[in-house]
Amino acid sequence: MRNVLERVLIPLSKHLWECEVPLLVCQSIGFLGYIRLQIKEHTVIEAHPDNESPDLRLDQPWPALNDYLNSIDIEQLDQKEKSHVPPVAILHYYLNKYKDSHDGNVPQKRSEREQLQQMIKDSGHSEEGNNRFILEENFEQAIHYANTCATTKPIPDHVQTILDDDCCVKLTQNSSSFWIMCSALREMVQAEGALPLKGTLPDMAADTQSYITLQNIYQKQAQNQAESIYRRALEIIRNLGLPQDSITESEVKYFCKHSSELHLIRGSCLADEYQKTSLDLTSYLEDPDSLIFYYVILRGLERFLSEFNAYPGQLDDQVEPDILKLKGIINKLLNEWGYSHVLRDERVHEVCRYGGAELHSVSSILGGCAAQEVIKVITHQYKPLVNTFIYDLINSTSATFCL
Amino acid sequence: MEECKESSQKKWTHLRKVLERPGPFSHPEFEPSPDILDFILSTCKILIVGAGGLGCELLKDLAMMGFKHIHIIDMDTIDLSNLNRQFLFRLKDVGFSKAEVAADFVNKRIQGCQVVPHCCMIQEKNPQFYRQFHVIACGLDSISARRWINGMLVSLLEYDENDVLDQSSIIPLVDGGTEGFKGNARVILPGMTACVECTLDLYPPQVTYPLCTIANTPRLPEHCVEYVKMVQWSKENPFGVPLDGDDAQHLTWVHEKASERANQFNIQGVTFRLVQGVVKNIIPAVASTNAVIAGVCATEVFKLATSCCTPLNNFMVFNDIDGIYTYTYEAEKKENCTVCSNIPHPVTIEDPSKMKLKDLIQFLCENPKFQMKNPGLTTNIDGKSKTLYIPTIDVIEARTRPNLSKTLLELGLSDGQQIIVADTTTPTSVILKLVYSISDIEMKT
Ligand SMILES: [Zn+2]
Numbered sequence: 001m002r003n004v005l006e007r008v009l010i011p012l013s014k015h016l017w018e019c020e021v022p023l024l025v026c027q028s029i030g031f032l033g034y035i036r037l038q039i040k041e042h043t044v045i046e047a048h049p050d051n052e053s054p055d056l057r058l059d060q061p062w063p064a065l066n067d068y069l070n071s072i073d074i075e076q077l078d079q080k081e082k083s084h085v086p087p088v089a090i091l092h093y094y095l096n097k098y099k100d101s102h103d104g105n106v107p108q109k110r111s112e113r114e115q116l117q118q119m120i121k122d123s124g125h126s127e128e129g130n131n132r133f134i135l136e137e138n139f140e141q142a143i144h145y146a147n148t149c150a151t152t153k154p155i156p157d158h159v160q161t162i163l164d165d166d167c168c169v170k171l172t173q174n175s176s177s178f179w180i181m182c183s184a185l186r187e188m189v190q191a192e193g194a195l196p197l198k199g200t201l202p203d204m205a206a207d208t209q210s211y212i213t214l215q216n217i218y219q220k221q222a223q224n225q226a227e228s229i230y231r232r233a234l235e236i237i238r239n240l241g242l243p244q245d246s247i248t249e250s251e252v253k254y255f256c257k258h259s260s261e262l263h264l265i266r267g268s269c270l271a272d273e274y275q276k277t278s279l280d281l282t283s284y285l286e287d288p289d290s291l292i293f294y295y296v297i298l299r300g301l302e303r304f305l306s307e308f309n310a311y312p313g314q315l316d317d318q319v320e321p322d323i324l325k326l327k328g329i330i331n332k333l334l335n336e337w338g339y340s341h342v343l344r345d346e347r348v349h350e351v352c353r354y355g356g357a358e359l360h361s362v363s364s365i366l367g368g369c370a371a372q373e374v375i376k377v378i379t380h381q382y383k384p385l386v387n388t389f390i391y392d393l394i395n396s397t398s399a400t401f402c403l
Numbered sequence: 404m405e406e407c408k409e410s411s412q413k414k415w416t417h418l419r420k421v422l423e424r425p426g427p428f429s430h431p432e433f434e435p436s437p438d439i440l441d442f443i444l445s446t447c448k449i450l451i452v453g454a455g456g457l458g459c460e461l462l463k464d465l466a467m468m469g470f471k472h473i474h475i476i477d478m479d480t481i482d483l484s485n486l487n488r489q490f491l492f493r494l495k496d497v498g499f500s501k502a503e504v505a506a507d508f509v510n511k512r513i514q515g516c517q518v519v520p521h522c523c524m525i526q527e528k529n530p531q532f533y534r535q536f537h538v539i540a541c542g543l544d545s546i547s548a549r550r551w552i553n554g555m556l557v558s559l560l561e562y563d564e565n566d567v568l569d570q571s572s573i574i575p576l577v578d579g580g581t582e583g584f585k586g587n588a589r590v591i592l593p594g595m596t597a598c599v600e601c602t603l604d605l606y607p608p609q610v611t612y613p614l615c616t617i618a619n620t621p622r623l624p625e626h627c628v629e630y631v632k633m634v635q636w637s638k639e640n641p642f643g644v645p646l647d648g649d650d651a652q653h654l655t656w657v658h659e660k661a662s663e664r665a666n667q668f669n670i671q672g673v674t675f676r677l678v679q680g681v682v683k684n685i686i687p688a689v690a691s692t693n694a695v696i697a698g699v700c701a702t703e704v705f706k707l708a709t710s711c712c713t714p715l716n717n718f719m720v721f722n723d724i725d726g727i728y729t730y731t732y733e734a735e736k737k738e739n740c741t742v743c744s745n746i747p748h749p750v751t752i753e754d755p756s757k758m759k760l761k762d763l764i765q766f767l768c769e770n771p772k773f774q775m776k777n778p779g780l781t782t783n784i785d786g787k788s789k790t791l792y793i794p795t796i797d798v799i800e801a802r803t804r805p806n807l808s809k810t811l812l813e814l815g816l817s818d819g820q821q822i823i824v825a826d827t828t829t830p831t832s833v834i835l836k837l838v839y840s841i842s843d844i845e846m847k848t
Pocket residue numbers: 597598599600601602736737740741742743744
């Protein structure tokens with residue numbers, strides 16, 4: 001929606017909040033853009049995080065992984081075999097060696113990890129003419145993985161929050177399949193202390209045969225874990241008295257694969273902002289360059305529009321008087337919200353200069369952003385905006401506020 | 404004049420507000436006046452480079468912002484797979500020139516708009532062609548084309564006898580790029596602010612391949628994999644499901660088919676790892692990202708053409724994977740930029756009696772500062788021009804090929820020698836200066 005009057009927007013926002021229908025509001029004025037996403041509860045399964053480090057679980061190898069990795073004795077391999085052995089096998093081998101000399105403990109501290117890395121480095125050098133030593137790529141990767149990936153990852157906070165949520169702990173017949181799966185996941189996490197495996201291996205320097213063997217081992221384990229969660233979910237469904245087909249196995253598999261990416265968003269109602277924003281604006285208002293001022297100006301502009309039935313600066317000879325009027329409205333607004341800050345005159349001036357003008361390119365930018373947010377909300381993929389976005393095309397900067 | 408009448412028309416009231424009123428954030432030289440709208444409507448000439456996903460958006464945006472004299476250049480023809488986001492094209496347009504169809508669409512849709520299409524390579528146009536524009540906007544997916552345009556605009560700069568840049572010779576370049584949910588937009592004032600070459604390390608290596616190459620003229624093992632992924636999989640659908648890059652069975656099938664295809668074309672190097680890399684690293688073009696980046700670029704073109712607001716200084720990145728995020732910063736102009744600074748570039752040679760010419764060429768291709776594709780090298784010895792290696796002309800290539808395995812010393816190149824390098828990545832040549840770290844005396848002993 002674009003540039004809707006307050007008296008239309010407020011009841012609409014309240015109504016849609018009640019019916020739990022997401023609402024996205026856009027404003028495009030001059031070089032300024034505003035997007036507000038109102039959504040009561042939104043869950044994301046596949047967040048597509050950037051640069052996620054792999055979860056190799058070498059500190060808790062399950063029998064299949066342990067048997068396979070134990071069958072590879074790194075130090076008995078010839079030069080050619082050594083250069084093709086998967087980094088996971090290298091890391092496993094030296095992790096065990098490390099454990100043998102450290103009372104069975106895996107490295108925790110940085111200095112301990114460095115010790116493990118040194119062990120790998122020392123054995124990975126191969127000779128190549130002219131007495132030059134090079135470290136094979138697979139050994140380099142093993143050293144790299146030793147940093148973050150060897151040990152089981154803790155449950156991320158955003159997932160733990162979901163598992164502790166009332167919706168997860170107290171299921172009802174109306175619980176969505178998302179929450180039923182979360183509840184099944186919670187049982188498993190409580191039993192095993194870790195999230196299910198993703199079942200994927202990152203690309204690594206290795207020969208095809210052993211890479212595929214390893215990949216299959218991780219995939220199989222992930223499959224077993226997903227099946228176990230599926231069984232738990234079916235039991236939960238039965239206990240709740242819901243039909244068995246409320247959740248499908250493929251749904252659970254997808255959920256498990258992305259269990260480290262789960263996110264829960266509980267939004268706020270746009271209409272409430274007209275009383276006062278839930279976010280304390282004080283610290284933002286103290287920075288005269290903060291884009292929060294454009295939020296305040298846009299609120300003032302809406303009120304101006306309601307009061308005078310025109311945009312500030314709409315008429316050529318009214319720009320100067322409208323600047324004063326708009327400033328008055330904004331000061332009153334800030335007062336009502338309990339703030340005593342003043343904003344830079346020039347920003348009010350700039351908005352009055354626009355006189356309600358809409359620039360095609362600015363609207364096009366907002367349209368692109370808004371479309372993507374709508375797709376995120378519909379697909380439950382990627383994390384949507386929480387919840388207010390201000391785009392200042394004067395300086396080409398933007399900011400997000402959770403109001 | 405008809406155009407003058409048009410500038411007072413009601414449909415431009417929105418633009419007139421920002422063009423005819425002073426603003427606290429406008430460019431210091433901005434003088435609000437109806438003449439500015441007249442300038443946009445009747446005089447200002449814009450070139451859009453690329454008529455793909457970004458180009459279509461840019462053309463639509465600029466035409467809707469009042470620009471009438473827009474040229475658009477693209478050598479490609481429309482493919483079926485373009486239609487989901489390149490919205491100026493319809494099914495009936497498949498196989499026709501992107502530039503021509505886009506121009507035609509906008510000319511019909513927007514009254515008075517005079518878009519001029521150029522269906523050719525950017526390299527086919529001469530400096531005179533590029534000099535006629537006030538602003539150039541790029542929506543390309545190829546880094547080498549970007550580098551070429553950038554080099555062209557730098558070559559158009561004029562300096563007086565005191566090496567002071569003639570401001571009127573500057574043609575601003577607004578450049579946009581997208582990759583999935585990420586994008587960037589930048590403003591380059593050639594000779595004044597950071598150019599494409601100054602920030603070459605910002606561009607990741609390219610991983611997308613045009614469909615026509617994949618279908619008709621595969622050269623790389625990657626092309627074979629892409630072909631199986633994009634064409635054969637959907638045709639034969641071996642497992643009855645979409646291709647999953649995490650499924651070893653799927654990858655094995657693709658590996659097998661891609662190897663067959665590679666054999667057919669005598670292409671080496673289709674390995675399982677490569678198959679996995681290509682299948683999983685697809686970054687699809689996203690229509691909404693194109694809309695955002697093109698919108699930002701069009702806004703900057705409008706600012707540059709009108710001075711109604713200060714332009715972006717000078718680089719903005721955008722990402723909407725997690726909420727909506729932008730970051731703006733000033734990319735720095737490199738004092739020793741290979742293109743926009745006019746000085747020879749020192750290249751340190753450890754041992755010229757060991758370094759062969761091919762090693763130097765490899766260095767030019769792999770070094771992040773140069774990132775050349777297929778450089779040709781000439782030099783001057785004792786006042787005589789000497790061709791070291793020219794890869795692009797067959798006869799000269801054959802004649803100069805033996806030089807590749809000669810060392811720099813064997814070629815008679817001395818410390819401080821200047822070498823002129825020509826490459827497809829730039830319309831002008833780059834001058835290298837060899838710096839030997841071992842002195843002559845040491846070498847003789
Ligand atoms: Zn430069």
